[in-house]
Amino acid sequence: MTLVGTTLLNGIAVLARLFTGLALNKVLAVMVGPTGYGVIGQFQSFAGMIVALASAPVTNGVVKYTAEFGGQPERRAAVWRTAATLGLMLSLGLAVLMVCFQRPLAAWSIADADRSYLVVILACALAFMVLNALLLAILNGLKQVRALVVANIAGSVISALTAIGLVTWQGLNGALAALAVSQSVAFVVTLFIFRRQVGASLRSMVGRLDPQLARGLGRFAIMGLTSAIVVPIAQMVMRDHLARTLGWSTAGLWQALWKISETHLLLLTSTLSVYFLPRFAEIQDAGELRRELKRGLAFVIPLVLCTSGLLFFGRNQIVRLMLSDRFLPMLDAFGPQLLGDILKVVSLVPAYTMLSHGQTRVYVVTEILFSAVLAGLTVWFSQTMGLRGAALGYAATYALYGITMWFVLRRLLARLGSKPAPDLAIAAEAAPS
Structure with missing residues (x-):
C-alpha cells in the first residue's frame, strides 16, 4: 500500500484513538485532577516498562522478519512461533517475580505499598498483552493495514470504555487498575481479527524455537529492552524531581503536557511505524533508501508544522476541552513543548532506518545517552524555569538527538554502498517551497 493510502487508513484509527483518548482524559481530569494525574503517570511508566520488557521479542523484530520473508511462508511461520514462545516465557518469568515482590514494586512505582494488588493485576494480564502486541506486529509486517486499523480502533474503544468504567466506579484506584488490564482486554478483539485475516491459530504459534531466528529477534529484543528500561525510568526520574521540588500538582501538569504531545504526534508516529518500519526493512539499496527518506520528510515536515501551529494558537481551548481549567497553568510551557514535538518527528524518520536495519549497538548507546540527556536537561532547566524549563529540556534533547540520527x-x-550520504539538506530538499 502507498504512503498516502496507509496514512489515510491509519488516520481513521488515529481519529478513533484521539476521540477515545479525549473522552478518557476528560474523565480523568475531572475525577482525579492534576495530583492524581501525576500518580497515574508514575504507574503508567512502570506498567509500560514491564509490558515492553515482556514484549521485546515480539514487536519490531517480528515486523522486520515478517516483511522480509514475505515469499517464504514456512520461514515466516517459524518467526512467529519463535517470537511467541520467547514472549510467553519472558512474560511468565516476569509475572512470577512481580507477584513475589509486589509490595516493594508498588512502593517504588507509586510510593504506596498498600496498592500492591495493582502489580498483581498487571502480572496476571501480562501474557495477554504480549500476545496482543505479537498479533499486531504480524499484521503490520504482512502490511495488512486495513485489519491493523480495525484492530487498533476496536482495541482503543474497548480499552477506553474499560478505563472510563473503572475510573467512574473507583476513581484513582480504578484508573490505575485500568492501566494494568486495558491491553489484555483488547487482545480478545485482536485475536478475532487476526484469525479471520491470517488464519493461523495461537496453538500453532507456540512450539520449538529456531536458534537462528531467536538470535535475530534477540537483537531487536535488546533494543526493545533498552527502551523498556531507560525511557520509563527517565520519565519517572523527571516526574519524581518535579514532584519533590515543585509539588505533585506541577508533576501532573507535566504529565498532561506529555499526554497532549503523545496525542498530537499519534498520526505521525503511528504512520512511521506502520509504513516506514516494514518499508525500510525491505530496502537494501542506498539510492532507494534516500528516495524513501525524502518522501517521508516531505510528508512529515509540513504536517507537523501545520498541526503544531494549530495547537499553539488554540492551546487555551484545547486544554479546557481535553482537561479542565485546573490545567491552564501549563499554557506557559506549550510553545517549547511543541518545538520539541517538531524536532522529535524530524529526527524519527532517520531513526527508523537504524531500527529497521537492526543497528543494535548504535541504538542501545543512543537510547541510553539521550534518555539521560532528557532527564538531566529537564531537571536542570526546571530548577530555574519550572514547568517551562522542563519543556525546554525536551526540545533541546530532540535537537541533539536529531543531529545524531543524521550522522547515524x-x-x-555508506555501508549500503551509496554515493556520498545525505546531510541535513535532505530536509530542505524534501520540504515544499
Whole structure:
C-alpha cells in the first residue's frame, strides 16, 4: 500500500484513538485532577516498562522478519512461533517475580505499598498483552493495514470504555487498575481479527524455537529492552524531581503536557511505524533508501508544522476541552513543548532506518545517552524555569538527538554502498517551497 493510502487508513484509527483518548482524559481530569494525574503517570511508566520488557521479542523484530520473508511462508511461520514462545516465557518469568515482590514494586512505582494488588493485576494480564502486541506486529509486517486499523480502533474503544468504567466506579484506584488490564482486554478483539485475516491459530504459534531466528529477534529484543528500561525510568526520574521540588500538582501538569504531545504526534508516529518500519526493512539499496527518506520528510515536515501551529494558537481551548481549567497553568510551557514535538518527528524518520536495519549497538548507546540527556536537561532547566524549563529540556534533547540520527544515517548509507550520504539538506530538499 502507498504512503498516502496507509496514512489515510491509519488516520481513521488515529481519529478513533484521539476521540477515545479525549473522552478518557476528560474523565480523568475531572475525577482525579492534576495530583492524581501525576500518580497515574508514575504507574503508567512502570506498567509500560514491564509490558515492553515482556514484549521485546515480539514487536519490531517480528515486523522486520515478517516483511522480509514475505515469499517464504514456512520461514515466516517459524518467526512467529519463535517470537511467541520467547514472549510467553519472558512474560511468565516476569509475572512470577512481580507477584513475589509486589509490595516493594508498588512502593517504588507509586510510593504506596498498600496498592500492591495493582502489580498483581498487571502480572496476571501480562501474557495477554504480549500476545496482543505479537498479533499486531504480524499484521503490520504482512502490511495488512486495513485489519491493523480495525484492530487498533476496536482495541482503543474497548480499552477506553474499560478505563472510563473503572475510573467512574473507583476513581484513582480504578484508573490505575485500568492501566494494568486495558491491553489484555483488547487482545480478545485482536485475536478475532487476526484469525479471520491470517488464519493461523495461537496453538500453532507456540512450539520449538529456531536458534537462528531467536538470535535475530534477540537483537531487536535488546533494543526493545533498552527502551523498556531507560525511557520509563527517565520519565519517572523527571516526574519524581518535579514532584519533590515543585509539588505533585506541577508533576501532573507535566504529565498532561506529555499526554497532549503523545496525542498530537499519534498520526505521525503511528504512520512511521506502520509504513516506514516494514518499508525500510525491505530496502537494501542506498539510492532507494534516500528516495524513501525524502518522501517521508516531505510528508512529515509540513504536517507537523501545520498541526503544531494549530495547537499553539488554540492551546487555551484545547486544554479546557481535553482537561479542565485546573490545567491552564501549563499554557506557559506549550510553545517549547511543541518545538520539541517538531524536532522529535524530524529526527524519527532517520531513526527508523537504524531500527529497521537492526543497528543494535548504535541504538542501545543512543537510547541510553539521550534518555539521560532528557532527564538531566529537564531537571536542570526546571530548577530555574519550572514547568517551562522542563519543556525546554525536551526540545533541546530532540535537537541533539536529531543531529545524531543524521550522522547515524550517513554511516548506514555508506555501508549500503551509496554515493556520498545525505546531510541535513535532505530536509530542505524534501520540504515544499
